[in-house]
Amino acid sequence: MTGTRGLGARWRRRRPLRTRLALATSVAVAVVALGVCAAAFVIIRHQMTRQLDLSLAQTATQTAQRTHNWGPTAGDASCQFPATPCIQIVPADPAKDPRGGYRTLPVDAGTRAVADGRSPAYYRELTVAGRPVRMYTSRLPHRDEALQVALRSDTVERGVGQAARALSAVGAAGVLVAAGLGYWVSRTGLAPVARLTATAERIAATRDARHRIELPPGPPAREDEITRLAASFNTMLGELEQSVTAQRRLVADASHELRTPLTALRTNAELLARGDRLTEAQRDRASAALGRQLREVTTLVNDLIELARDEEPQPLVEQVRPAALLAHVVTTAREHWPEIAFTVSVAPGAAEVTRPGVPARLSRLLSNLLDNAAKFSPPGGPVEAALDAGPDALDLTVRDHGPGIAPGDLPHVFDRFYRAKAARALPGSGLGLAMARQIAHAHGAELTAEQAPGGGALFRLRMPTRRP
Template structure:
């Protein structure tokens, strides 16, 4: 039994899915066709034999009703005519047999029917070289048996012809089943074949831009395999976007790192010849080297933070956003003394807590406050407000700077993206991208918009109930 299962498993592994499906469908349809033909043959054989027996019964009944000169007689004919029945009367006592030889065979069962010890019965036999169906029944109340026989060769030929016809029909049905099975497997698995070919092309070319061709028409999209192909195309689109974003991140990071690394190498080489420099030159080179090291360190740390998709669960705790906002605004005042920061916290939001990682949420707030301060004019205000309405915390940070251009608005959260007005300002272009990633990791939504009257508004919405 184990060997049989192992052989079946090896056969399934070696045969493609299309072949297995075609064979299964063909076998199912062929089994149905053969079963229908076998059932039809059985019914035809039964009905034709039943009709012959019914004719014998009717002949026997008519003979009993019409004949009155009873007595032992041999068969009226030798059953040489297909349409003429043979009739023979046999007594229960062999001593009363006629002198003529019986044409139809007489047995002990015949004598038992004659004296009433046995019920009537049918027999298939051969008389004068011809196949015969015979009925043996008791003749009235006398101790005699009536034997009525009729040739069955016409019935046998009809059954044989039906068998040949049904065999041909069954064979055609099996061939049609094989063709239908192949068509079903080819048509039904076409999306799977296209999916496999696309996956193989992607594996060979490493190009996620390939797609599976989908059948046209809205009705085709109701098919399970078509929905699978659609889902695979969606996955390929996400993969392509991910690969493109990864390549762009690597290219942008390489570009951003090239300038500070070049400056670092230049200043390091300059300090290597410190004996040729004056004290002022050496101090300037050392300060520049320190600034560039801090910039590179910040950039690398930001890249590491962006590479993390979600927050570590062991570090999640209940956090008060109001307290974090006050702390972040205090730190921003120290870092940007020329900017005026104002904070408004609604009483309904003052005591609320949400699950989160405090250092990451602080980084989110500091990035938004630094961005607002960077674009604000000296002495300009940066306004922060925290409110709670309808199960949602709403934090807004507004500056009064030049605002965000319409062309730049869809890209402000892209990595390394810098608007034309920001390219001369310090920074790597990762702050807002990191802020959005932290917000998404905390089930929050971060958006940017143009403020009425000038400036930009960044809004963080946190669904407290969901969190």
């Protein structure tokens, strides 16, 4: 049994899906066709035999009604003619049999039993004069005699044979049609799968995720499971293409951003290596520059590591109060930017609201927004942070009174390493806002940027407080 299952498994592995589907469909249709033909043959044979039996019974009834002389009748014959019945009357007592032992149809104990009423009427297949005959034996009413009526059955056998040959031809044609239908069904039904396989193999060979599977035309409501699978595969390819493109852009941007500080690091390191040729003031300046550049590279690398994280670690998720988190981050920002006036406004309904999140990551998001606002604010200018509670979300806004965001820069403010013309002279790597949006998305929040009424930039963070 195990060997049989092993052979079946090996056969399935060696045969392609299209062949297996075609064979399965063909076998199923062929079995149905052959089953219908077999059932039709049985029904035809039964009906033809039944018609012969009815004819025998009818002949026996008519003979019993019109026969008054229970001797030999004109119906007696040797069953030589197909449509002529053989008729004979047999008494229950052999001693009263006028014909003695000579009979056209065979007489046995069963015939005598029917004659004296001990057995019911019956049908029997036999051969008379070398010809197949079906005989009906019944008891004559109110007489101890049996009436035997026989008709040749070779016509029925010929009809059954003709029906068998016709149904065999129909069954063979059905098997051929089943094979054709199986091939057509497998070819048509698996066409999207074949295209999906070809696309996957082409992507694996070329490593190019821009390929797509061609979908059949038609409204989405009429799509079948295979078409939906192909559409899902195309969606997955689109996501893969975006991921690969973003990864390549991140590597290219990171390489470009790291090239300048690494070159400066190498220059200052080489300069300090020849410290005996420098004055003490030159060594101090080189050491200070080296330390500053190391901090910049460290910050940049840490930011890149943070950006490489797709989701928040679940063990660190806890219930946090955004209002308390905002107050803490504003206090820290005042220490870093003493020349900026930070103001905080918390609506009464938002002070005690909690939501799940990673406190350190949310603090990083808020500090990035406040640092960005402080960077673009004029000395002594205010940075306004406000927290308001809606029916199902918290709205946090951070506004500065700086030059604002140019319309051409607005779609790119959250891109990695993107720096507007007004920000290229300011410190930073261009990763703060990109990191802020990524943290917001990881927490199910939405971060947007817009021009503030009256000038400056306005960043809006919407954090849902209810699970969808």
